Amino acid sequence: xxxxxxxxxxxxxxxxxxLTLAAGxxxxxxxxxxxxxxxxxxxxxxxxxxxxxxxEAGKYPDIxxxxxxxxxNDEKENGMIENAITNKFDCIIVQPNNGExxxxxxxxxxxxxxxxxxxxxxxxxxxxxxxxxxxxxxxAKVNCDLALTQIPQNAKVVVLxxxxxxxxxxxxxxxWQIEFFDKRPDVExxxxxxxxxxxxxxxxxxxxxxxxxxQIDAIVSMNDNMxxxxxxxxxxxxKFDKLFAYGVDGTAEAVLLIKEGRMTATCMQxxxxxxxxxxxxxxxxxxxxxxxxxxxxxxxxxxxxxxxxFVKILEAAGAL
Amino acid sequence: xxxxxxxxxxxxxxxxxxxxxxxAFLFVICSRANPNxxxxxxxxxxxxxxxxxxxxxxxxxxLIIGGMLDLSAGSVIALSxxxxxxxxxxxxxxxxxxxxxxxLSFAAGVATGVACNIVNAMMITNFKxxxxxxxxxxxxxxxxxxxxxxxxxxxxxxxxxxxxxxxxIASVPTPIIFMVCIFIVTWYxxxxxxxxxxxxxxxGNEEAAVASGIAVGRVKYKAFLFNxxxxxxxxxxxxxxxxxxxxxxxxxxxxxxxxxxxxGGTSFSGGIGTAAGTLAGAFIVGFLDxxxxxxxxxxxxxxxxxxxxxxxxxxxxxxxxxxxxxRSSLGDIDKKGVTA
Numbered sequence: 299x300x301x302x303x304x305x306x307x308x309x310x311x312x313x314x315x316x317l318t319l320a321a322g323x324x325x326x327x328x329x330x331x332x333x334x335x336x337x338x339x340x341x342x343x344x345x346x347x348x349x350x351x352x353x354e355a356g357k358y359p360d361i362x363x364x365x366x367x368x369x370x371n372d373e374k375e376n377g378m379i380e381n382a383i384t385n386k387f388d389c390i391i392v393q394p395n396n397g398e399x400x401x402x403x404x405x406x407x408x409x410x411x412x413x414x415x416x417x418x419x420x421x422x423x424x425x426x427x428x429x430x431x432x433x434x435x436x437x438a439k440v441n442c443d444l445a446l447t448q449i450p451q452n453a454k455v456v457v458l459x460x461x462x463x464x465x466x467x468x469x470x471x472x473x474w475q476i477e478f479f480d481k482r483p484d485v486e487x488x489x490x491x492x493x494x495x496x497x498x499x500x501x502x503x504x505x506x507x508x509x510x511x512x513q514i515d516a517i518v519s520m521n522d523n524m525x526x527x528x529x530x531x532x533x534x535x536x537k538f539d540k541l542f543a544y545g546v547d548g549t550a551e552a553v554l555l556i557k558e559g560r561m562t563a564t565c566m567q568x569x570x571x572x573x574x575x576x577x578x579x580x581x582x583x584x585x586x587x588x589x590x591x592x593x594x595x596x597x598x599x600x601x602x603x604x605x606x607x608f609v610k611i612l613e614a615a616g617a618l
Numbered sequence: 619x620x621x622x623x624x625x626x627x628x629x630x631x632x633x634x635x636x637x638x639x640x641x642a643f644l645f646v647i648c649s650r651a652n653p654n655x656x657x658x659x660x661x662x663x664x665x666x667x668x669x670x671x672x673x674x675x676x677x678x679x680x681l682i683i684g685g686m687l688d689l690s691a692g693s694v695i696a697l698s699x700x701x702x703x704x705x706x707x708x709x710x711x712x713x714x715x716x717x718x719x720x721x722l723s724f725a726a727g728v729a730t731g732v733a734c735n736i737v738n739a740m741m742i743t744n745f746k747x748x749x750x751x752x753x754x755x756x757x758x759x760x761x762x763x764x765x766x767x768x769x770x771x772x773x774x775x776x777x778x779x780x781x782x783x784x785x786x787i788a789s790v791p792t793p794i795i796f797m798v799c800i801f802i803v804t805w806y807x808x809x810x811x812x813x814x815x816x817x818x819x820x821x822g823n824e825e826a827a828v829a830s831g832i833a834v835g836r837v838k839y840k841a842f843l844f845n846x847x848x849x850x851x852x853x854x855x856x857x858x859x860x861x862x863x864x865x866x867x868x869x870x871x872x873x874x875x876x877x878x879x880x881x882g883g884t885s886f887s888g889g890i891g892t893a894a895g896t897l898a899g900a901f902i903v904g905f906l907d908x909x910x911x912x913x914x915x916x917x918x919x920x921x922x923x924x925x926x927x928x929x930x931x932x933x934x935x936x937x938x939x940x941x942x943x944x945r946s947s948l949g950d951i952d953k954k955g956v957t958a
Contacts, residue, residue, distance in 0.1 A: 339770050342771060344770070345866075346770065349769055349770065349771075488914075491911070491917050497860050497867070498856070498860050505663045505667065506660075506912055507911070509657065510912040510914075530861050550772075551772065554775075
């Protein structure tokens, strides 16, 4: 075994390399090369967006898209931006892991004369760059407007936050503060924790809150994953039949929960809409039809009244 | 004389059971800090929340005692869990009876865990790759495979698959039953089997173990096989508990498992550790997290407190064991009459 081990290892590495090159080497004679650098494909929304962008890019025969995974690591994502500049892509789309950490690298993209687009979330204030995003403040605000009319007087609520420092997590929480909690001083927050967008972490917090609090009237969650985790804990518990639950993203799971009457509302952050707008903007910038674009997708609220429309959209897209 | 005997017994108890005393102390403090802590529902909650990482921690304990470790556990949970979920859904779609689909999915999860760990063992024993590097490589590969298989999307509508993580037998939640059974198996394996003695010998001094005729490579394979079974079971329980196939789930679970093992007195230098200590370590972390949530401690403060108490528990344990070693060395010298 000892004598053959290096040979096996070399063969294995060679096979992996060959497969990788074969998979990545089907470059066609596209007119424009576009790099999409995703924040982290292990993040379910980021993966959904990356898949949607790949599908949308297929509609543009003059665009050849390469997708890179930043693995939720600033160093790695910045390195990928630098590599894309060196490889002279025509357009580089960045989904930042941490906007401020990627800012100087996106500025370098612009300096190199390459079209730079930031998305989900945008990096503001880089002259010459474009952005396509959803407004996280508005995503939470549409929920707040509904909650103002639904959550009863002197209600007790629990709040589940995303990772601190994340633009979308912070903006959504800010909107809840300004648009709901400041307007409803009678409502008391009886539990608030950071569950890092994760369903299992949210479950653990909710299990503890159910023990420590005699009354919980609403779950305010900064994304659907955490909301679904909290709802999993009280599933089938008649004490929480009238519980209100609000999230953001419009994931397939949240849409199903709204359809079942277990979740109250979510704001759709549609990866399909984002991908469509991103690719159409990219096309306009590449062909010179526009010099700079800063635009947002809409913030449709999903409730039991319109959930069937979104079920159909997700079914058509194969997400359900 | 009587006082000396009592003092000696106290010292022995303190040295051998120091981590359990820390656990008992914490239990008393938590009980006084919040009246909900002692409720059966809350203790059941804590045990259920801990079950997945504690099961992983038993596997890590065996590996660490043998001078190895597994950094791939969290990623392998994700892979084995999503494959178990997919097997269940596929079997149900193919009109296999529910009980058959449950057995098939459980077997798929365990087989995936075992397969990944056999590759780990092969890299470590046949190719002499350090365990840290081999399992780090598996961590990346397994996570990538889980994401590739699911295209990064959660698997939903699990149906009866949730019985593994959300069911109960005689009012005891199934994850707790799994955790207790695995604790007993791990304890027995370490205390009463040749494999258990061999793993201590290898971790204590691998060269001496080779010299004494232990088939080191085979024992390492068995250790990873054992770990693989536990990781596979943990994958099934985790996905079932959260009612979804999460390819990005269980991130950093291996570190939570390592923390439980280390707090429980397992030595990173190998050759030392017990299943009971690991169980106590897991509950120390669980009690802490639970009481801070019950009392509404701020998230940032929780992280500081968790880190500080983990450090204090380990410092106390090392101090208590250090005193035992010092006393036993002095005792040996006394017996030899050097200091007499």
